[in-house]
Amino acid sequence: MSLHQSTVVEAALRFLDSEGLDQLTMRRLGAALNVHGGALYRHFPNKETLLDAVADKIVEDMGAPLPEVPWPDQVQLLAERLRAALLRHRDGARVVAGTFAPGANTIIGSDLTIQVLCRAGFPPAQAGWVTFSLFYYVLGHAIEEQAQLRLPTDDDWRDRTERLDVQVSPQYEVALDSLSGTDPGERFAYGLQIFVTGLRHIQKPPAAEADTSGTGTSGTEPLESPRQEQGR
Template sequence: MPIRGLSPDDVAATALRLVDEGGLPDFTMRRLAAALGVQPSAIYWHYPNKQTLLAELADRIIGSRRQSIPHDAWSARLREEAIALREALLAYRDGAEIVSSTMALGLGSDIATSRLVDALATGPFDSAATRHAAATVLHFILGHVSLEQQRMLYDSLGAREGAPVLLSDASGSEGFRFGIDTIIDGLEVRASEESSSASGVEKTQPITSEP
């Protein structure tokens, strides 16, 4: 039976605090139980395993930053939503790893994808293309932030000497915006090509006279 006064929210909130303080590698259910002052079995009443709990943390991380999107254009909405998701992941230590591992296991909700799909809703894409575009943007966000957070960790440990040229200009907010803008540019080209194809625009052959 659950311990009186210990709610799923208590467990998840404490778990997120521990991960943010010590990092995902040092997080264990036993350490969480000690922080809550309970036996590990009390946690399993609410979350059957560690990955289920991490899936809850992933949803909380993604939902921690919701930026107001006043734009009408799908490209502007998508750009701002991508920036908001990056900020949400960076707000917690190992945020990108927690979210990506949860996605890989098919756990948690699809909050991140839904937010990007909503941003693309006013675009000219069909439902399949919209989902693919949202997934592409999300994969870029997770990969970029994962690299950022790994570098933060190595810097805190003094493990890096200097900054590799390949990464120094590509990491950070400037590199992130460049990547998102590049994806959006490609989507705009695709939208233009599909629009031309749908309208039946064809290249005309030059008229030549018979010899």
């Protein structure tokens, strides 16, 4: 069988979906491809480099053009894109979180987010900090979502707390009941809203849009998407 890197990556994704990350080895992937495990090393010297390529494949849609909407909506859309990409494959969040080097798609998605934030008035350095903070939030939330899917149906946080003999407040009980009983998408959207609201609070308008006439420009007017500006 003639192998290409793309063939191996696609096979690894199928293996993840069926067996999970903990079961993935070069030998087992080779068996799934009906080739000797050593044949894979001609394309990937080890499992880590394979997972780097798989992670970059998972996030390949992050750099798609954005609609012409205000920058907070663009930031929200980018976060939702990343979450959807991570949840599309079993253990996808763990794979992306564990990568050792960013691939082309990862860089393109990060660059697009930084461009959006810079157009909103954030200096490049702070735009980078915000971008990584946003991606960390999405990754962490997606990891928890996918971990919950692996829990037994009878797993109950109240039983665990009782076994630990830890006294908790009534407020904690309500909060944890909500965490375990609410749709994860709803919780994600709420946290993302808090994140974007905080960005709007600290955002400064770009110099070209800053109000110097006393007219009260807020700096939160609709902005051009990166794609539109690149087309000039």
